Amino acid sequence: MSEPLPPEKNAGSPDAGLDQAVASRRQLLMGGAVAASAIVSIRPALANTAASVLNCTIPVPDQSRGGNYIAPNGQVVPAGTQGAFPGAGQGFTGEQVKQALRGGRLPGTGYDQNQAYLNYIRRLQSGTSGFTCYASLQMPR
Known part of the structure; x- marks a missing residue:
């Protein structure tokens, strides 16, 4: 006889969908944080580029x-x-x-x-x- 799967691995478990939703929300939030930091680091570079274009x-x-x-x-x-x-x-x-x-x-x-x-x-x-x-x-x- 096989052992029952833990609730997070049991597809029929009522908590299975909740765990996946939480994981995907975390991934979205982490992706958003990465994108925000990229924007913050690119903005000064663009400002420097704009300044150098006007001084060329x-x-x-x-x-x-x-x-x-x-x-x-x-x-x-x-x-x-x-x-x-x-x-x-x-x-x-x-x-x-x-x-x-x-x-x-x-x-x-x-x-x-x-x-x-x-x-x-x-x-x-x-x-x-x-x-x-x-x-x-x-x-x-």
């Missing part, structure tokens, strides 16, 4: 084409090209570019020069100095 720089034009001018459409053209603007001489911060893209102006530029520089920035491609900074500005937060 975008040179206009990049160093490899430093002596060239920027045409109104944003293309890099030879120095002295009529209607084009000399390079900025210094990089613009992510914050400055972000404000200019929202209707402001890059520091030290007139309207047409600002538009040419912004067109240059919009045309940046992977591998070009400043591209990562500009791409970071485009990411939703």
Whole structure:
């Protein structure tokens, strides 16, 4: 003759469903605690990322084409090209570019020069100095 199963292992026991419900609630609570701690640790990292994005720089034009001018459409053209603007001489911060893209102006530029520089920035491609900074500005937060 076999021995009866203890109440927690006996599927027909009225306490069997209660024990399983308590166990699954515990698992949910533990999972929630893990998720909450992950959020708390990620939030400061995102804040640091946002701050670094606003402080990154975008040179206009990049160093490899430093002596060239920027045409109104944003293309890099030879120095002295009529209607084009000399390079900025210094990089613009992510914050400055972000404000200019929202209707402001890059520091030290007139309207047409600002538009040419912004067109240059919009045309940046992977591998070009400043591209990562500009791409970071485009990411939703």
